[in-house]
Amino acid sequence: MLYSRYLSAKKNTNRGTLPLLVFLHGFLGSSEDWLESVKSLDEFPCLLIDLPGFGESRHLKPQDMPSCLSAIETTLKKYTTTQTKVVLVGYSMGGRILLQGLAKQIFSHLSVIGCVVEGAHFGLRDQYERAARYTNDESWAQRFEGEPIEQVLNDWYQQAVFSSLNDDQRQTLVKVRSDNLGESIGAMLRVTSLAHQNYLLPNLRKQSVPIWYLCGEKDDKFKQLAAQSGFPVTIVQGAGHNAHHECPILFSEALRAIVERFSETDKASNKYSNNH
Known part of the structure; x- marks a missing residue:
């Protein structure tokens, strides 16, 4: 089972039971990456998962x-029942993993009411792009394993x-990410x-789970993918x-x-179902 941090809701609301927010980090990251963001989401129960290799x-x-x-499915089963409302949130690599899980119906046993992907790719159609990406990723994997x-x-x-x-932000990330193991990083890449x-x-456009795209203003590549x-x-x-x-608060x-x-x-859908 994957390591995970479960944060129970700390703030009472008048909206009843709120959905469980499940977070998957990006490449080189960990569950700690979300801690600053979830501080101001304390009305929700949150599950922060460390993906394999990180x-x-x-x-x-x-x-x-x-x-x-x-492994993700097994971890989710520990914290949910078929009645638990769930919102999946994934950044970059974590977002792509969620999208692949949705496409393969991996989360169909859960009551997933939505999926939010931040800066995640939908995949490459061009075989030459895929070949170039393979060469690039293999080169990085070998570097992580050997340098x-x-x-x-x-x-x-x-x-x-x-x-x-x-530069300060880059150095902070380098310092934090240096705890990773090169062999595991290469394998996950x-x-x-x-x-x-x-x-x-x-495939995703046919899914019943609503998908919402989130990205940064300066992230031109992924803004374009999102728009398309x-x-x-x-x-x-x-x-x-x-x-x-x-920008954790925003x-x-x-x-x-x-x-x-x-x-x-989700409430509107359930109300409609109950009336028909």
């Missing part, structure tokens, strides 16, 4: 995507997708590589690719508003 699950070496999804981790992380955070970070992911958008997806989109002002890290406010929309839709 955080307190760093010694769990992933074998493939099905085994990764199975000093701080050296590799310094280069990793120079990539264009992290251009909104300043291979398992979750975009090169191996199917193009999920046509056809899903509702929320933009976090002033943020780049990692909106919940760069991220929390945006997420609360999205969850409230999911809850309203």
Whole structure:
């Protein structure tokens, strides 16, 4: 079972039982990445999961995507029943894992009322793009496995997708991420590589679970993907690719508003079902 942090709701509301928010972090991250954001979401119960190869699950070496999804499913079963309303939240790699889980009906036993993905890719359609991505990810995986981790992380955070970070933010991330194990990082990068992911958008558009896209104002690449997806989109002002890290309060406010929309839709759906 994956390591996870369960945070019970601390604030009473007049809205009855609120949904459980389940968070999956991005590549190189851990459940700790969400702690600042969930401080202001304390009316909700929250489950923060360390994915295989990271955080307190760093010694769990992933074998493939099905085994990764199975580990998440097992962890969720510990904290939920079929009656538990759930909202899934995933950033970047974590978002892609959630999207693949939805496409494969992995979460069908849960009462998932919505899924929020932050800066997550739907997959590559072009075989040449996929081949280039495979080469790129394999190169990084080998570096993580064979070189000093701080050296590799310094280069990793120079990539264009992290251009909104300043030097202090980059160094903070390098320091925090240096606790990871190079072998586990390499394995997870291979398992979750975009090169191996199917193009999920046509499948996802048919899903019954509502999907909402969230990304930073400065994250041009993923803003474009979000706009093309056809899903509702929320933009976090002033943020780049990692909106919940760069602007945790604005991220929390945006997420609360999205969850409230999911809850309203779920209640309306149940009311309709009960009347017919």
